[in-house]
Amino acid sequence: MVNPTWDSLDSRPLPSWYDESKFGIFCHWGAYSVPAYRSEWFWWYWKGSNPDPDVVRWMNKNYKPDYSYADFAKDFTAEMFNPKQFADIVQASGARYFVLTSKHHEGFTMWPSRTSWNWNAVDIGPKRDIVGQLKEAFKSTNVHYGLYFSQFEWFNPMFLDDGKYNTTVYTDQVSFPQMIEIVNKYKPEVIWSDGEWDRTDDYWKSKDFLAWLYNTSPVKDTVVVNDRWGAGTAGKHGGFMTFQDHYTPGKLVTRKWENCLTLDRQSWGNRRNMTSSEVLSVFEILREIATTVSCNGNVLLNVGPDMHGLIPTIFEDRLRELGLFLYTHSEALYGTKPWTYQIDTVGDTWYTSRYRNQPNDDFYNKQIEGETIIYAWILKTSVDTIVLNRVTATVQTKITVMSTNKVITPTAGKTISIASSDIPWKDLQRRDAVILKIEYAASDNHNPLDDDLTTPPPRRNLKIKKGKGHKGDYSRI
Known part of the structure; x- marks a missing residue:
């Protein structure tokens, strides 16, 4: 039993399936x-407090003057x-969970919400x-189902009035009931909250909900x-x-992230x-996965279907190609934990690991000669x-090039060095x-907790543009 306090809520163990x-x-x-x-912030760019001139021009050029967002x-x-095609593409990608935007900041619900009359996917539009x-x-499928939920809505009068009069009408009548509704009706295994940043967790009744x-x-x-x-x-x-968004610390984080x-780099x-050229390559995605999982993180990769209900073909191609690699190398990914080192000292090499027999409730695996398998x-x-300065070979060390039958025997007592011609x-x-x-x-007593885990290095730039939120620049979804 947890209590509606952050100390109590934060102590609740994270279900193992997610890690x-x-x-x-x-x-x-x-x-x-x-x-x-x-x-997806189109409405705000068009009608927000500081409209984007480019979006305004585009609307004036392509739509009649009396056209509304509705x-x-x-x-x-x-x-x-x-929906089966969606599920097939997601499963083919190698993903083990899926998170759908049940409602974004526009307030349009993708289910027939009782608190969103005529502004939901059953009353209008898809009618589904x-x-x-x-x-x-x-x-x-073997994919866990989850839902994203935006706490606020840009132009909902109740939300705006709450800000003016210091009331909680919107929370009481819209956001809180909607969260209860989607959990009871759809039983999602992920609740991905967003749009909360301008108001306190007390306003959102977050602790009570959790x-x-x-x-x-x-x-x-x-x-x-x-x-x-x-x-x-x-x-x-x-x-x-x-x-x-796009958080990539480049070093071990003690709490699951x-x-x-x-x-699409832009949206x-x-x-x-x-x-x-604006779509990430499969190699770029693989790099995000390697650099994230090695540091105790998960990767959540977004796709944006079109108005007709199709995932763009280029997205599908990327996901299916990615899945071929992930399924072939699944042992190095699913169910692994960070190793005692995250990155090597040379090249661009990242590590994951698992124990051969013993259970481990910690967030990383120590290097134990006969027990730890390193990837x-x-x-x-x-x-x-290829030089691996973090790994020292023994007379028993065995290196397998995954997805092949090639086995390499390194020189005992030295760090590992593999000629490219041996691959x-x-x-x-x-x-x-x-x-x-x-x-x-070889065993290694290095403890990553002795490293500086407090100040992450600068984030790698994936050239993803930031937009402007309802109170200035944002890097939020």
């Missing part, structure tokens, strides 16, 4: 998929939507219960939540930490003017020699990423 899954697919889909211009929902028909139909489709979720809800034993539950909670309170990023929602994710392959490149699925399985390496 073991490592990789999930995010899906931003809503009325903003109809204009499909700029990003009119977009009529064209959000999703006539090509096949998108949340429910996808839930049903994923039942036949206490109910963990104690008596139908998913109390399996559900996981993120850390966006009120101003100042990100990176501090909740289940897993997101800190900020998630790196959420987009296949989370669908864009009709997206170009192929070295080699992401710089255009070298004459069977022609047998590999990819030549830009290689994973080595290393068994019976």
